[in-house]
Amino acid sequence: MKAKDMMDKDFIYATANNHIEEISIKMENAKRFTTPVLDENMKLIGWVTSFDITKGLRENKKLISEIMSPKEDVKYIRENDPSRLAVLETSKSRLISIPVLNNDDVVTGVIRSFEIVDTLSALYEVKVEKLYVAMDKQLKGITWDELMEASAITFKRNTGEEIKPEEYEKKIKNSTFGEAIWATGGLERFFAGLIAVGELVIARRIGRVKK
Protein backbone atom coordinates (compact mmCIF):
# COMPACT_ATOMS: atom_id res chain seq x y z
CA MET A 1 0.00 0.00 0.00
CA LYS A 2 1.31 3.41 -0.96
CA ALA A 3 0.77 6.74 0.78
CA LYS A 4 -1.61 7.80 -1.99
CA ASP A 5 -3.84 4.78 -1.28
CA MET A 6 -4.20 5.75 2.36
CA MET A 7 -4.45 9.54 2.15
CA ASP A 8 -7.57 11.66 2.36
CA LYS A 9 -7.81 13.67 -0.85
CA ASP A 10 -10.57 15.82 0.58
CA PHE A 11 -8.51 18.03 2.88
CA ILE A 12 -8.78 21.65 4.02
CA TYR A 13 -5.97 24.14 3.49
CA ALA A 14 -4.99 27.74 4.17
CA THR A 15 -3.05 30.35 2.22
CA ALA A 16 -0.47 32.70 3.72
CA ASN A 17 -2.80 35.71 3.37
CA ASN A 18 -5.84 34.11 5.02
CA HIS A 19 -6.93 35.67 8.29
CA ILE A 20 -6.34 33.57 11.38
CA GLU A 21 -9.98 33.90 12.50
CA GLU A 22 -11.24 32.68 9.14
CA ILE A 23 -8.98 29.60 9.20
CA SER A 24 -9.85 28.87 12.84
CA ILE A 25 -13.53 28.67 11.83
CA LYS A 26 -12.66 26.49 8.82
CA MET A 27 -10.68 24.11 11.06
CA GLU A 28 -13.47 23.96 13.66
CA ASN A 29 -16.12 23.20 11.05
CA ALA A 30 -14.03 20.53 9.36
CA LYS A 31 -12.82 19.23 12.74
CA ARG A 32 -9.18 19.45 11.74
CA PHE A 33 -6.47 20.26 14.28
CA THR A 34 -3.93 20.91 11.53
CA THR A 35 -3.91 22.32 8.01
CA PRO A 36 -1.30 22.69 5.28
CA VAL A 37 -0.58 26.19 3.97
CA LEU A 38 -0.41 26.24 0.16
CA ASP A 39 0.62 28.73 -2.49
CA GLU A 40 -1.52 29.51 -5.57
CA ASN A 41 -0.21 26.34 -7.28
CA MET A 42 -1.21 24.13 -4.33
CA LYS A 43 2.44 23.72 -3.39
CA LEU A 44 3.30 23.30 0.28
CA ILE A 45 4.71 26.44 1.92
CA GLY A 46 3.84 25.86 5.58
CA TRP A 47 1.79 24.15 8.27
CA VAL A 48 -0.59 25.39 10.92
CA THR A 49 -1.82 23.58 14.02
CA SER A 50 -4.55 24.55 16.49
CA PHE A 51 -1.71 25.52 18.83
CA ASP A 52 -0.51 28.16 16.35
CA ILE A 53 -4.11 29.37 16.08
CA THR A 54 -4.77 29.66 19.83
CA LYS A 55 -1.44 31.42 20.36
CA GLY A 56 -2.11 33.73 17.40
CA LEU A 57 -5.58 34.63 18.68
CA ARG A 58 -4.26 35.35 22.18
CA GLU A 59 -1.49 37.54 20.78
CA ASN A 60 -3.77 39.36 18.35
CA LYS A 61 -1.90 38.21 15.27
CA LYS A 62 -3.78 38.70 12.00
CA LEU A 63 -2.51 36.57 9.11
CA ILE A 64 -1.62 32.89 8.69
CA SER A 65 1.83 33.94 7.43
CA GLU A 66 2.54 35.33 10.92
CA ILE A 67 1.91 32.03 12.72
CA MET A 68 2.66 29.18 10.31
CA SER A 69 5.66 26.82 10.51
CA PRO A 70 7.77 27.25 7.37
CA LYS A 71 8.00 24.39 4.89
CA GLU A 72 11.49 23.36 6.03
CA ASP A 73 10.07 22.45 9.44
CA VAL A 74 7.17 20.42 8.07
CA LYS A 75 7.35 16.60 7.92
CA TYR A 76 5.81 15.27 4.74
CA ILE A 77 5.88 12.15 2.62
CA ARG A 78 5.58 11.49 -1.11
CA GLU A 79 2.60 9.90 -2.89
CA ASN A 80 4.55 6.80 -3.83
CA ASP A 81 6.21 6.27 -0.46
CA PRO A 82 5.02 3.09 1.24
CA SER A 83 2.16 3.82 3.63
CA ARG A 84 4.31 2.20 6.34
CA LEU A 85 6.39 5.37 6.21
CA ALA A 86 3.36 7.46 7.16
CA VAL A 87 2.78 5.16 10.11
CA LEU A 88 6.41 5.37 11.21
CA GLU A 89 6.68 9.14 10.75
CA THR A 90 3.45 9.99 12.58
CA SER A 91 4.31 7.59 15.36
CA LYS A 92 7.94 8.71 15.72
CA SER A 93 7.28 12.44 15.49
CA ARG A 94 3.96 12.25 17.39
CA LEU A 95 2.12 13.86 14.49
CA ILE A 96 -1.63 13.88 14.14
CA SER A 97 -1.43 14.20 10.36
CA ILE A 98 1.11 14.39 7.59
CA PRO A 99 0.77 15.99 4.14
CA VAL A 100 1.36 13.90 1.04
CA LEU A 101 3.17 15.59 -1.86
CA ASN A 102 3.62 14.64 -5.49
CA ASN A 103 6.98 15.12 -7.20
CA ASP A 104 6.17 18.77 -7.97
CA ASP A 105 5.70 19.51 -4.24
CA VAL A 106 1.95 19.87 -4.79
CA VAL A 107 -0.08 18.63 -1.81
CA THR A 108 -2.44 15.94 -3.10
CA GLY A 109 -3.68 14.57 0.22
CA VAL A 110 -3.27 14.33 3.95
CA ILE A 111 -2.88 11.18 6.03
CA ARG A 112 -4.34 11.53 9.49
CA SER A 113 -4.00 9.28 12.51
CA PHE A 114 -7.62 8.18 11.88
CA GLU A 115 -6.76 6.69 8.52
CA ILE A 116 -3.79 4.95 10.09
CA VAL A 117 -5.79 3.53 12.99
CA ASP A 118 -8.53 2.40 10.59
CA THR A 119 -6.07 0.65 8.31
CA LEU A 120 -4.07 -0.95 11.10
CA SER A 121 -7.07 -2.03 13.13
CA ALA A 122 -8.77 -3.58 10.10
CA LEU A 123 -6.22 -6.38 10.44
CA TYR A 124 -7.16 -7.06 14.03
CA GLU A 125 -10.86 -7.02 13.28
CA VAL A 126 -10.68 -9.65 10.54
CA LYS A 127 -12.88 -12.58 11.55
CA VAL A 128 -10.87 -15.75 12.12
CA GLU A 129 -13.48 -17.69 10.18
CA LYS A 130 -12.89 -15.53 7.12
CA LEU A 131 -9.18 -16.32 7.37
CA TYR A 132 -9.90 -20.03 7.67
CA VAL A 133 -12.24 -20.06 4.68
CA ALA A 134 -9.59 -18.28 2.61
CA MET A 135 -6.90 -20.66 3.91
CA ASP A 136 -9.08 -23.62 3.04
CA LYS A 137 -9.21 -22.41 -0.57
CA GLN A 138 -5.44 -22.05 -0.68
CA LEU A 139 -4.75 -25.44 0.91
CA LYS A 140 -6.25 -27.58 -1.80
CA GLY A 141 -5.19 -30.90 -0.32
CA ILE A 142 -6.82 -30.39 3.08
CA THR A 143 -10.52 -30.78 3.80
CA TRP A 144 -12.39 -28.38 6.06
CA ASP A 145 -13.00 -31.18 8.57
CA GLU A 146 -9.30 -32.00 8.74
CA LEU A 147 -8.55 -28.33 9.30
CA MET A 148 -11.06 -28.09 12.17
CA GLU A 149 -9.88 -31.36 13.77
CA ALA A 150 -6.23 -30.33 13.67
CA SER A 151 -7.03 -26.82 14.89
CA ALA A 152 -9.03 -28.16 17.84
CA ILE A 153 -6.12 -30.39 18.87
CA THR A 154 -3.62 -27.52 18.48
CA PHE A 155 -5.91 -25.24 20.46
CA LYS A 156 -6.01 -27.79 23.27
CA ARG A 157 -2.23 -28.12 23.29
CA ASN A 158 -1.81 -24.33 23.40
CA THR A 159 -4.43 -23.47 25.97
CA GLY A 160 -5.07 -26.72 27.83
CA GLU A 161 -8.75 -26.26 27.05
CA GLU A 162 -10.55 -29.36 25.71
CA ILE A 163 -12.56 -28.50 22.59
CA LYS A 164 -14.39 -30.53 19.92
CA PRO A 165 -13.88 -29.69 16.22
CA GLU A 166 -17.52 -28.53 15.97
CA GLU A 167 -17.06 -26.30 18.99
CA TYR A 168 -13.88 -24.88 17.47
CA GLU A 169 -15.79 -24.12 14.29
CA LYS A 170 -18.42 -22.25 16.31
CA LYS A 171 -15.74 -20.41 18.25
CA ILE A 172 -14.04 -18.95 15.19
CA LYS A 173 -17.35 -17.76 13.74
CA ASN A 174 -17.37 -14.87 16.20
CA SER A 175 -13.76 -14.25 17.10
CA THR A 176 -11.36 -11.85 15.45
CA PHE A 177 -7.68 -12.20 14.61
CA GLY A 178 -6.90 -9.73 17.43
CA GLU A 179 -8.72 -11.93 19.94
CA ALA A 180 -7.06 -15.05 18.56
CA ILE A 181 -3.58 -13.58 19.03
CA TRP A 182 -4.59 -12.63 22.54
CA ALA A 183 -6.12 -16.03 23.34
CA THR A 184 -3.10 -17.99 22.11
CA GLY A 185 -0.66 -15.70 23.91
CA GLY A 186 1.03 -13.80 21.11
CA LEU A 187 1.68 -13.69 17.42
CA GLU A 188 4.48 -16.29 17.53
CA ARG A 189 2.31 -18.83 19.30
CA PHE A 190 -0.51 -18.21 16.89
CA PHE A 191 1.85 -18.77 13.94
CA ALA A 192 3.44 -21.82 15.52
CA GLY A 193 -0.11 -23.12 15.97
CA LEU A 194 -0.73 -22.83 12.23
CA ILE A 195 2.41 -24.78 11.39
CA ALA A 196 1.37 -27.39 13.96
CA VAL A 197 -2.03 -27.64 12.25
CA GLY A 198 -0.30 -28.45 8.97
CA GLU A 199 1.89 -31.08 10.66
CA LEU A 200 -1.08 -32.67 12.35
CA VAL A 201 -3.19 -32.90 9.22
CA ILE A 202 -0.48 -34.85 7.43
CA ALA A 203 0.47 -36.96 10.46
CA ARG A 204 -3.15 -37.93 11.09
CA ARG A 205 -3.71 -38.73 7.45
CA ILE A 206 -0.71 -41.05 7.42
CA GLY A 207 -1.86 -42.56 10.72
CA ARG A 208 -5.20 -43.42 9.14
CA VAL A 209 -3.57 -44.96 6.06
CA LYS A 210 -1.42 -47.19 8.27
CA LYS A 211 -4.51 -48.48 10.08
Add this chain to the structure above:
Amino acid sequence: MKAKDMMDKDFIYATANNHIEEISIKMENAKRFTTPVLDENMKLIGWVTSFDITKGLRENKKLISEIMSPKEDVKYIRENDPSRLAVLETSKSRLISIPVLNNDDVVTGVIRSFEIVDTLSALYEVKVEKLYVAMDKQLKGITWDELMEASAITFKRNTGEEIKPEEYEKKIKNSTFGEAIWATGGLERFFAGLIAVGELVIARRIGRVKK
Protein backbone atom coordinates in the same frame (compact mmCIF):
# COMPACT_ATOMS: atom_id res chain seq x y z
CA MET B 1 -4.32 -5.91 26.86
CA LYS B 2 -6.55 -3.66 28.90
CA ALA B 3 -7.20 0.06 28.51
CA LYS B 4 -5.12 0.74 31.60
CA ASP B 5 -2.08 -0.96 29.99
CA MET B 6 -2.27 1.32 26.96
CA MET B 7 -3.21 4.65 28.55
CA ASP B 8 -0.92 7.58 29.31
CA LYS B 9 -1.14 8.26 33.04
CA ASP B 10 0.72 11.55 32.65
CA PHE B 11 -2.10 13.67 31.18
CA ILE B 12 -3.03 17.36 31.45
CA TYR B 13 -6.46 18.45 32.67
CA ALA B 14 -8.55 21.55 33.28
CA THR B 15 -11.09 22.52 35.94
CA ALA B 16 -14.37 24.32 35.24
CA ASN B 17 -13.11 27.58 36.79
CA ASN B 18 -9.84 27.72 34.85
CA HIS B 19 -9.49 30.61 32.43
CA ILE B 20 -9.56 29.70 28.76
CA GLU B 21 -6.29 31.55 28.05
CA GLU B 22 -4.51 29.66 30.82
CA ILE B 23 -5.69 26.27 29.52
CA SER B 24 -4.86 27.21 25.93
CA ILE B 25 -1.24 27.84 27.01
CA LYS B 26 -1.20 24.57 28.98
CA MET B 27 -2.44 22.66 25.91
CA GLU B 28 0.08 24.36 23.60
CA ASN B 29 2.98 23.57 25.92
CA ALA B 30 1.95 19.96 26.40
CA LYS B 31 1.01 19.65 22.70
CA ARG B 32 -2.45 18.32 23.52
CA PHE B 33 -5.41 19.10 21.27
CA THR B 34 -7.86 17.89 23.91
CA THR B 35 -8.11 17.85 27.68
CA PRO B 36 -10.53 16.35 30.20
CA VAL B 37 -12.23 18.72 32.64
CA LEU B 38 -12.18 17.33 36.19
CA ASP B 39 -13.76 18.24 39.52
CA GLU B 40 -11.80 18.49 42.79
CA ASN B 41 -11.92 14.67 43.16
CA MET B 42 -10.46 14.12 39.67
CA LYS B 43 -13.85 12.93 38.42
CA LEU B 44 -14.76 13.62 34.80
CA ILE B 45 -17.18 16.55 34.34
CA GLY B 46 -16.42 17.62 30.78
CA TRP B 47 -14.10 17.73 27.78
CA VAL B 48 -12.41 20.55 25.90
CA THR B 49 -10.85 20.45 22.43
CA SER B 50 -8.73 23.05 20.65
CA PHE B 51 -11.87 23.86 18.64
CA ASP B 52 -13.68 24.89 21.83
CA ILE B 53 -10.64 27.00 22.73
CA THR B 54 -10.34 28.82 19.38
CA LYS B 55 -14.11 29.50 19.32
CA GLY B 56 -14.01 30.66 22.96
CA LEU B 57 -11.07 33.01 22.29
CA ARG B 58 -12.78 34.50 19.22
CA GLU B 59 -16.00 35.03 21.14
CA ASN B 60 -14.25 36.48 24.21
CA LYS B 61 -15.49 33.77 26.56
CA LYS B 62 -13.66 33.63 29.89
CA LEU B 63 -14.02 30.29 31.71
CA ILE B 64 -13.65 26.64 30.73
CA SER B 65 -17.18 26.02 32.09
CA GLU B 66 -18.52 28.28 29.28
CA ILE B 67 -16.98 26.22 26.47
CA MET B 68 -16.64 22.60 27.64
CA SER B 69 -18.74 19.68 26.42
CA PRO B 70 -20.68 18.24 29.38
CA LYS B 71 -19.84 14.76 30.63
CA GLU B 72 -22.89 13.17 29.00
CA ASP B 73 -21.48 14.06 25.57
CA VAL B 74 -17.99 12.70 26.28
CA LYS B 75 -16.96 9.25 25.04
CA TYR B 76 -14.89 7.41 27.60
CA ILE B 77 -13.86 3.87 28.46
CA ARG B 78 -13.12 2.04 31.70
CA GLU B 79 -9.70 0.95 32.96
CA ASN B 80 -10.53 -2.73 32.59
CA ASP B 81 -12.15 -2.50 29.17
CA PRO B 82 -10.13 -4.31 26.50
CA SER B 83 -7.79 -1.91 24.71
CA ARG B 84 -9.50 -3.02 21.49
CA LEU B 85 -12.46 -0.93 22.64
CA ALA B 86 -10.28 2.20 22.67
CA VAL B 87 -9.22 1.43 19.13
CA LEU B 88 -12.79 0.88 17.97
CA GLU B 89 -14.18 3.97 19.74
CA THR B 90 -11.50 6.36 18.54
CA SER B 91 -11.74 4.98 15.03
CA LYS B 92 -15.56 4.97 14.88
CA SER B 93 -16.07 8.36 16.50
CA ARG B 94 -12.98 9.93 14.86
CA LEU B 95 -11.56 10.87 18.23
CA ILE B 96 -7.99 11.92 18.82
CA SER B 97 -8.04 10.77 22.42
CA ILE B 98 -10.34 9.14 24.91
CA PRO B 99 -10.30 9.41 28.72
CA VAL B 100 -10.01 6.25 30.82
CA LEU B 101 -12.08 6.12 34.02
CA ASN B 102 -11.98 3.84 37.02
CA ASN B 103 -15.19 2.57 38.60
CA ASP B 104 -15.53 5.75 40.67
CA ASP B 105 -15.56 7.91 37.51
CA VAL B 106 -12.09 9.21 38.36
CA VAL B 107 -9.97 9.84 35.25
CA THR B 108 -6.81 7.75 35.63
CA GLY B 109 -5.41 8.13 32.12
CA VAL B 110 -5.94 9.15 28.53
CA ILE B 111 -5.47 7.01 25.44
CA ARG B 112 -4.40 9.02 22.43
CA SER B 113 -4.20 8.04 18.80
CA PHE B 114 -0.39 7.96 19.19
CA GLU B 115 -0.53 5.17 21.72
CA ILE B 116 -2.91 3.28 19.46
CA VAL B 117 -0.76 3.71 16.36
CA ASP B 118 2.33 2.68 18.34
CA THR B 119 0.68 -0.46 19.67
CA LEU B 120 -0.92 -1.46 16.38
CA SER B 121 2.13 -0.74 14.26
CA ALA B 122 4.39 -2.71 16.61
CA LEU B 123 2.74 -5.81 15.14
CA TYR B 124 3.66 -4.84 11.59
CA GLU B 125 7.18 -3.95 12.51
CA VAL B 126 7.96 -7.28 14.16
CA LYS B 127 10.87 -8.86 12.33
CA VAL B 128 9.88 -12.10 10.62
CA GLU B 129 13.07 -13.68 11.91
CA LYS B 130 12.03 -12.99 15.49
CA LEU B 131 8.72 -14.73 14.79
CA TYR B 132 10.53 -17.70 13.28
CA VAL B 133 12.92 -18.03 16.20
CA ALA B 134 9.98 -17.96 18.61
CA MET B 135 8.08 -20.46 16.44
CA ASP B 136 11.10 -22.72 16.37
CA LYS B 137 11.05 -22.82 20.17
CA GLN B 138 7.35 -23.69 20.19
CA LEU B 139 7.66 -26.37 17.52
CA LYS B 140 9.87 -28.75 19.43
CA GLY B 141 9.80 -31.54 16.85
CA ILE B 142 11.01 -29.40 13.92
CA THR B 143 14.60 -28.35 13.33
CA TRP B 144 15.52 -24.88 12.11
CA ASP B 145 16.84 -26.36 8.84
CA GLU B 146 13.55 -28.15 8.21
CA LEU B 147 11.69 -24.93 8.90
CA MET B 148 13.84 -22.97 6.41
CA GLU B 149 13.62 -25.69 3.74
CA ALA B 150 9.83 -25.95 3.98
CA SER B 151 9.47 -22.15 4.08
CA ALA B 152 11.61 -21.74 0.95
CA ILE B 153 9.45 -24.28 -0.91
CA THR B 154 6.24 -22.62 0.28
CA PHE B 155 7.60 -19.22 -0.70
CA LYS B 156 8.31 -20.51 -4.19
CA ARG B 157 4.82 -21.95 -4.51
CA ASN B 158 3.25 -18.69 -3.36
CA THR B 159 5.33 -16.24 -5.34
CA GLY B 160 6.81 -18.30 -8.17
CA GLU B 161 10.23 -17.03 -7.08
CA GLU B 162 12.95 -19.67 -6.75
CA ILE B 163 14.78 -19.36 -3.44
CA LYS B 164 17.30 -21.50 -1.52
CA PRO B 165 16.77 -22.15 2.21
CA GLU B 166 19.90 -20.08 3.02
CA GLU B 167 18.58 -17.22 0.93
CA TYR B 168 15.23 -17.47 2.66
CA GLU B 169 16.96 -17.28 5.99
CA LYS B 170 18.78 -14.12 4.87
CA LYS B 171 15.55 -12.65 3.53
CA ILE B 172 13.68 -12.91 6.81
CA LYS B 173 16.55 -11.32 8.75
CA ASN B 174 15.54 -7.92 7.44
CA SER B 175 11.87 -8.17 6.60
CA THR B 176 8.96 -7.33 8.85
CA PHE B 177 5.63 -9.07 9.32
CA GLY B 178 3.96 -6.15 7.50
CA GLU B 179 6.22 -6.67 4.49
CA ALA B 180 5.69 -10.44 4.62
CA ILE B 181 1.90 -10.04 4.48
CA TRP B 182 2.36 -7.68 1.58
CA ALA B 183 4.83 -9.96 -0.24
CA THR B 184 2.64 -13.07 0.06
CA GLY B 185 -0.50 -11.17 -0.98
CA GLY B 186 -2.51 -10.96 2.20
CA LEU B 187 -2.99 -12.32 5.67
CA GLU B 188 -4.83 -15.46 4.51
CA ARG B 189 -2.08 -16.45 2.12
CA PHE B 190 0.54 -15.83 4.76
CA PHE B 191 -1.36 -18.07 7.20
CA ALA B 192 -2.04 -20.74 4.61
CA GLY B 193 1.70 -20.66 3.93
CA LEU B 194 2.41 -21.47 7.57
CA ILE B 195 0.07 -24.46 7.52
CA ALA B 196 1.72 -25.59 4.29
CA VAL B 197 5.12 -25.34 5.99
CA GLY B 198 3.89 -27.72 8.71
CA GLU B 199 2.53 -30.14 6.11
CA LEU B 200 5.75 -30.07 4.15
CA VAL B 201 7.99 -30.68 7.12
CA ILE B 202 6.11 -33.87 7.99
CA ALA B 203 5.68 -35.00 4.38
CA ARG B 204 9.39 -34.53 3.66
CA ARG B 205 10.39 -36.29 6.84
CA ILE B 206 8.25 -39.29 5.93
CA GLY B 207 9.59 -39.19 2.39
CA ARG B 208 13.12 -39.41 3.75
CA VAL B 209 12.22 -42.31 6.05
CA LYS B 210 10.76 -44.24 3.11
CA LYS B 211 13.98 -43.81 1.13
